[in-house]
Amino acid sequence: MAGGLLPLLHAVQDAIGYIPEESYPAIAKGMNLSVAEVHGVVGFYHHFRTHAPGRHILQVCRAESCQAMGCSELEHYVKARLGVDYHGTSADHAVTLEPVYCLGNCALSPAVMFDEQVLGRVDKATIDELLNTLEAA
Incomplete structure (x- = not known):
């Protein structure tokens, strides 16, 4: 496979937020x-999106350390609060929820x-604070 495909897909997603399926032929x-x-390739990698995301991206770490520190309970709470499953976007288009498989913040799990800010020792109150800030804006 051509070595430039992954960098190209990353560039497309970085530029417009996702990789439209209609761009595949080009x-x-x-x-x-x-x-x-x-x-x-787009389907294999969890990082790539095929639909426009919400205004903000919330990624919940699913790595072993975060699992050991309660990310499963946290992810259930976030899904219920947003009313979506992973790869879904809230009804108000404010937040897209995605799993991620290590943020490198294991000492501060979950x-x-x-967006681009990594947060550690996250609990329901942290999620509420983040989402309430969006609702107030």
Whole structure:
């Protein structure tokens, strides 16, 4: 597989927030790949989105350390609070919820990343504070 596909997909997502499925043919042609190969790579990596995200991205760490420190309870709370499952966007389009498989903040588990800010020792009160701030804005 062409070595430039992943950097290209990252660049597209960084520029517009997701990788539209209608862009696969152009990407495939430019990289001399099949549309199926592009689709397979986008589908394989959890990081890539195929739909426009909300205004903010909330990622809940699912790595072992965070699991040991209660991220499962935290993720259930976040899902209920937002009314979405992973890869979903809240009804007001404010927050897209995504799993992440290590934020490198294991000493402060459980951890989340809100947009580009990593937060540690996150609990329900932290989630409420983040989301209430958005609702007040």
